[in-house]
Amino acid sequence: MKYKLIPFLLSFGFCGVAFGQFQQNNPGVSHGNKFEQLETILRDPNMYRSASGAPGPKYWQQKADYVINVELDEKNQRIIGSETITYTNNSPDPLTYLWLQLDENEHKASSDNQSFDGSKMAGRMTVKQLNGIIGSENDYGVNILKVVETNGNALKYTINQTMMRIELPKTLAPGGKFVFKIDWNYKITDRSTVGGRGGSEYFKDDDNYLYTITQWFPRMAVYSDFQGWQNKQFTGRGEFALTFGDYRVNITVPADHIIGATGECQNYSSVLTATQLNRWKQAQSAAEPIEVVTLADAKESMKVKSSSKKTWIYQANNVRDFAFVSSRRLVWDAMKVNVEGKEPMAMSYYCPEAYSLYRKYSTKVIANTLKVYSKHTIPYPYPVAISVEASNGMEYPMISFNYGRTEADGTYSEATKYGMIGVITHEVGHNFFPMIVNSDERQWTWMDEGLNTFCQYLAEQEFDNNYPSRRGPAHLIVDYMKMPKEQLEPIMTNSENIANFGPNAYGKPATGLNILRETIMGRELFDYAFKEYAKRWAFKHPTPADFFRTMEDASAVDLDWFWRGWFYGTDAVDISIDNISYYRMDTKNPEVENELSRKAYDDNAYVISRERNRKEGIKFANETDPSLNDFYNKWDRFAVSQADKDAFNKYYAGLNAAEKKIYDSKVNFYEIDFSNKGGLPMPIILEWTFTDGTKEVEKVPAYIWRKDENKVTKVFAKSKQMVSVKLDPYLETADIDTSNNSFPRSYEPTKFEIFKQREVIRGSSTGGNPMQEAQK
Known part of the structure; x- marks a missing residue:
């Protein structure tokens, strides 16, 4: 065995981590x-x-229910907390222990x-990659100081990594309540080096922190x-x-800190200055964003x-976090x-580095998000929706942490602008999925990320x-769908086991819902x-089966074939036009047929x-x-x-009314052979172009594949003569190979680019900055 010395460079940039069939009945x-x-396949009702x-x-x-006292100890970079939890057992089951989550333990070296x-x-x-290999010790993770009943009696507990089991002093019967207290603390992590969804970010120039x-x-x-x-x-993904x-x-x-949080602040009068409190009151009836804490206020506090x-x-009621x-x-x-009769406050919190973008867009993007999502789901029920610029992308009830900083001169690229608008829309939209429609993200990422990405679109x-x-x-999902099967997994895959997390859990389900909306249903x-x-599952815990069944129950559209293929399988859409045969009726009319x-x-x-003989002038x-x-x-x-x-007139006179109707229509018949090369059934959408220059689009339901999933032949009757026909003309079905979609075949160049992959902040975009160039 030989060992080869390969030098490497130490990079001090961000290091992102890429996250992101069933038995056949008639094999x-x-x-x-x-x-x-x-x-x-589905769980029994x-x-x-x-x-x-x-x-x-x-x-x-x-x-x-929680009553929590928490202190942010900036000097020692710690969170110090004490909480009282009232747990109500609404289940029909007697419980002898409770499980709690200690998510900060994901950062522990062990x-x-x-x-x-x-x-x-x-x-x-x-550094993060190397520390992951070296396995250095750290003092991260939750330190449990005390777990007691309300009377002070200690409760026995066991910590298994990010989960803590508390053994109850007596069985908690159905309908019963149990109240207990926990004291704890932990060291706040630096998000830029340790990673994770929360933590601190240090700004060296002014020696200050931003804490999420x-x-x-x-x-x-x-x-x-269930x-x-x-x-x-919790491993950091699901x-x-x-x-x-x-x-x-x-x-x-x-x-001198400003707080933004889930719920409504109960004591603005004692934590804001008189001027800030007056601005807050003005904002409560404002149609344009008002700065409660101004840029000048923030810069003064930084000094x-x-x-x-x-x-x-x-105070926050009926929330999950x-x-x-x-x-x-x-x-x-x-x-x-104003959202369908309700009047929530849209609010944004941002550092000076994001001012030029967030002051113009953030709060108005929140407003648009609440309005559009409410139209397609339920009216936004909470009193507040917040966007925080934290060079991040993560969501919680009523508050989200997003991306979107400008250059030092206040300019920004188009990619940064749209990346910011997109991530704010996405993270604020999570208020609906899963903060209200409360699916299990640990099991099925697509139920919140996929549905939310669709509504984001x-x-x-x-x-x-x-x-x-x-x-x-x-x-936009084609490049993912055409990947080799061994690199794919069904959408219905547990979060921890997904190789291509973004395309699988976000892009593919969102695309599937868009196809259902625009093409199938x-x-x-x-x-x-x-x-x-x-509406059915607001403030409840739905499963995938509940979603699949509701979509069919409320529409009378059988979608089981779609759930099977798009959600449970890895087949792609690739429908091909293999052959066209043209049939013309024999008119028997000598003036037509003889010509x-x-x-x-x-x-x-x-x-x-x-x-050539004629051209040479040969004398015949x-x-x-x-x-x-x-x-x-x-x-x-x-x-x-x-x-x-005379013979034709006699023939025509002998036709009955139905025969004459068909005869007079002068129909052209086109018999087309299709093959399902990708394996995933989909409606056949055809665009016909006729000799007179007109076009016609028609759709054949996906059910055409039910009796032969590989090949089908269908005859189309047209009153005009066809010049060409094209499959999926508007790219509605995610067909991975459009080279076989036309007859006659058409060939278009495929664009490509040389690129160097780099890790970026979640939700961010890349591109040049024409705004800055213009100012030069």
Whole structure:
């Protein structure tokens, strides 16, 4: 064995981590598989979840209420917390223990997620990559100081990585409540080096921090009717399964910090200056964003740090989580939004580095998001929606952390602008999926990311008709769909096991829903069913089966074939036009048929030797000696005689009314052979171009493939003669090979580019900065 010395460079940039068939009924046969119902795959309906996809008559879910006191210790970079949890057992099951999540333990050196991924050396290595290989010790993770009953009696508990089991002193009966207290603390991580969704960001120039405090308190795991305790470990990818409840949170921070958080602040009068409080009151009726804390305020606070503290008090009802931002570097603007009879406050918090972009766009993007999502789901029910610029992309109830900083001169690229608008739309949109329609992200990422990305696409397109959406349109998923099968997995794959996380969990489900809406179901049926799903499962815990069943139940469209192919399989769409045969009715009319025969005769009579003989001026014998010509040299074999006309008139007169109707239509028949090369059934959409220059688009339902999933032949009747026909003319179906979509075949150049891959912040975009160039 030889060892080769390969030098590498140490890179101090961001290092992102790429996250992101079933048994056939009739195997070996080309039918009876792709169009069978999903009854053998979906979870059986019961009294908790009905066969219609709605919650059943005995549906239940647990409740967890929190009273939390938390201090942000800026000097020691720690979170210090104490909480009282009231857990209500609404299940029919007696419980002897409870499971809580300690998500900050994902950063501990001993956590499995620090070592269970493969690793390789590269020419350039980051500190994070090298530390992952070296396995250095750290003091991250939750320190549990006390777990007691309300009377002070200690509770026995066991910590297994990111999960903590508390043993109850007595069985918690159905309908019962259990109240207990936990004291804890942890070291705040630096997001730029350690990674993760929350933590701190340090600004060296002014020696200040921005804190995004998320997954920060011990919180109840979900106990449900369909899986019992959801205590799958948090490894950093599959997000959160959480229980609804009411929160009272008292947040103590340096007195010069500004707080934005889940819920409504109960004591603005004691934490804001008189001027800021007056601006806040103005913002509550403003139609344009008003700066409650101005850029000048933020810059002044950045200069001298306060040694005193303030406590901000927040109340949030019927939410599944709580997060907050804290910093003395924050500008804060706000305005009221009218959303289907409700008036939530749209608010943005951002550092000076993002001012030129966020002041112009952020709060108005929130407003657009709330309006469009509400139209397609339920009216936004919460009193607040917040966007925080934190060089990040992550969501929590009523608050989200987003991307979007400008250059030092305040300019920005078009890519940065649209990247910011897109990530704000996406993260604010998560208020609906999964903060309200509370799916289990730890199991099924697509149920929140995919559905949310689809709604993000709708909101982007209503924000700007020319918005350059990155996900949603069918053609944008083609590169992923055409990858080798061994590099793919079905959408219905657990979050931890997805290789191509973004395309699989975000892009493909969003594209599938767009195809359903625009191509398969139509907007009216789709929108009604999708809205029904949101109404049925708002503030509840839906499963994939509940979504699939509701979409069919509310629309009367059988979609099992689509769920099978698009969600449970890895087949791609590749429908090919293999052959076209043209059939023309024999009119029996000599004036028509004889002229066609004349043309065919002339075409067949063409011989290259004859043409060249004429061009050479050869003297033909029958031209120099006319005596060689007789009757047949002048005879018109295609002339129409009176006898021919009489015979046709007799034939036509003998036709009945139905026969004459078809005869007079002069229909052209085109028999087309199609093959399903990709394996995924899809409607056949054809664009016909006729000899007179007109076009016609028609659609054949996907059911045409039910009796032969590989090849079908269909005859089309057209009153005009066809020049060409094209499959999927508007790129609606994500067909991975359009070279076989035309007849006659058309060939278009495929564009390519040379690029160097680099890691970027979640939600960000890249591109030049023409704005800056113009200012030069």
